[in-house]
Amino acid sequence: MLTALTSGGKQVVLTRQSSLTSLREWRKNETYYCPQCKEQVLLKVGDIVIPHFAHLKQTTCRDSFSEGESPTHLLGKIQLYELFSQLHLQTKMEPYLPAIRQRPDLLVTWQNEQIPIEFQCSTIPIARILERNAGYHTVNMLPIWIVLTPPKIQDSSAFVLAYQLTQFQQHFIRHIHSSTKEKLSVFLTYNPSKQQFHYLSHFIHLRGTAFAMCHSVMRIKHQTIPFAIPATPSRKDIEDLTRQYQSARRKYLRSVIGYNQRGIHHRFLRACYEMRMQPIQLPAWIGVPTFGQAAFTESDCEWQLLLIAAIRQTRCTPFQLNRSTLHSFVKTFEGDSSLQLEACQNYVDFLREQRIDIYRMDKFMRRDFVLEILSGRFLAMHARN
Incomplete structure (x- = not known):
């Protein structure tokens, strides 16, 4: 996890602004505690793995959803946190919501509305996703899930492609309402290593889990709030989809x-x-x-x-x-x-x-x-x- 409390109760958020040297000094001079269970956590600062906090082995923190995160997940959370902060939005890293006992990766306040942001890097049971969404809905929050960009999409420069979307991936397709019969469907993914959002949209079902779709890329520095939506396909894009x-x-x-x-x-x-x-x-x-x-x-x-x-x-x-x-x-x-x-x-x-x-x-x-x-x-x- 990337947040902790000092012995004086001050919250610390680990971002890329702090050097490894300064973090090692912090570790020598301060004791840190989990904001949720208040038990002591360790500040881990290595030369390869992204600095993060970790519970001691004998933890009683039952809702520590951030345990065992991959470096990719940690990096993605930091970059998204920095994005929203640079857009001058109130952004909280890993806030614990006691009413529903959940901790989103980020909680962003936009137009007086709190929006949980979840950066999903691994495949988990869909039932667990539904359970978390249901929790957010009970406190009138509409979460946005951003999925780690699949490797085949990361390496593709094609504007139109055919791709097999797993049932898990299909679950994160957002449907943007319109007055037409069909909604604009968007699958938003993020690649921390290249700091790029990859958009998959304008899906045409082929068979089974195979779809033809439009593919567009946006650098994180160009992202907006609310999230940008894909542009209208060009005539050539529609010809390629055809x-x-x-x-x-x-x-x-x-x-x-x-x-x-x-x-x-x-x-x-x-x-x-x-x-x-x-x-x-x-x-x-x-x-x-x-x-x-x-x-x-x-x-x-x-x-x-x-x-x-x-x-x-x-x-x-x-x-x-x-x-x-x-x-x-x-x-x-x-x-x-x-x-x-x-x-x-x-x-x-x-x-x-x-x-x-x-x-x-x-x-x-x-x-x-x-x-x-x-x-x-x-x-x-x-x-x-």
């Missing part, structure tokens, strides 16, 4: 037979067989990035084709569709059925707008319609934020 999406679609359709172990019992292949077509022959209007598509872990090609098959079984068109058909359909998938229902309705709306005849699988569509979909999706999102 290529990533279409490439993933082709890859899935070409591989689904070769890597399938269930044969005709695979629901997608069964639907293709019943419609007398090969997966690679799927019309372009099946497998499109409509609003809410991330509610399904399956490829858009798969769930959208299965939805077409379900509608065809009712002998209806998208204009005649009864919503109960959608309710029955989403029950066959794992996931949040309410979000999946919304995604299905958005796809049906797309079919209606394009006046697609779902009984004509050879229906032609121009090649650039996916680009138009994504352009409308992201440009409208920023225009109304």
Whole structure:
């Protein structure tokens, strides 16, 4: 941990302003205590590890969340503390909140509101994250979690990339409200070694945990409060996102037979067989990035084709569709059925707008319609934020 109390009750915060020599002098002349449990702590000052305080082995401090921190975590906390302090915001390092028995990494006061800042460098159970968030909510605090930038993102200079986001990482995606159907989603990460924030945004679900996304980098000295949000994607960015999406679609359709172990019992292949077509022959209007598509872990090609098959079984068109058909359909998938229902309705709306005849699988569509979909999706999102 980076905070302690002197024997006189004065709080000490370890930052990069103090030299190792001066810290070693402090250690000789002062005794330090944990601000939480009031037991003695040691000031550790080495040549490699970042200076920090540590409890004695026989501690009774049950809520010492900062124990066992990595050098990366310590460095990141110091840099973020310095950032907020330089922005002239009241900033507390590792304050203990007795009402909820929690200690955020930082507590920043902005516009008379206290905001806990958590810099998360390791994977922990999501249940623990939810528990901590629930604690903050009971005292009317909305925390901001900043995740350590993944190594593959740290080394990438690409503005558009495809990346596998773990379920843990997906949990930290912030959804910025807008008046459009879809929220602007941002995954904020920080890399202390290069003092850079990496933003991942404008996600397009591909399949499973794979997404195409925009990637932007901001030096810590350029960061603002509230945190800056990513700029509107350029035309070239949206073209690159479109290529990533279409490439993933082709890859899935070409591989689904070769890597399938269930044969005709695979629901997608069964639907293709019943419609007398090969997966690679799927019309372009099946497998499109409509609003809410991330509610399904399956490829858009798969769930959208299965939805077409379900509608065809009712002998209806998208204009005649009864919503109960959608309710029955989403029950066959794992996931949040309410979000999946919304995604299905958005796809049906797309079919209606394009006046697609779902009984004509050879229906032609121009090649650039996916680009138009994504352009409308992201440009409208920023225009109304």
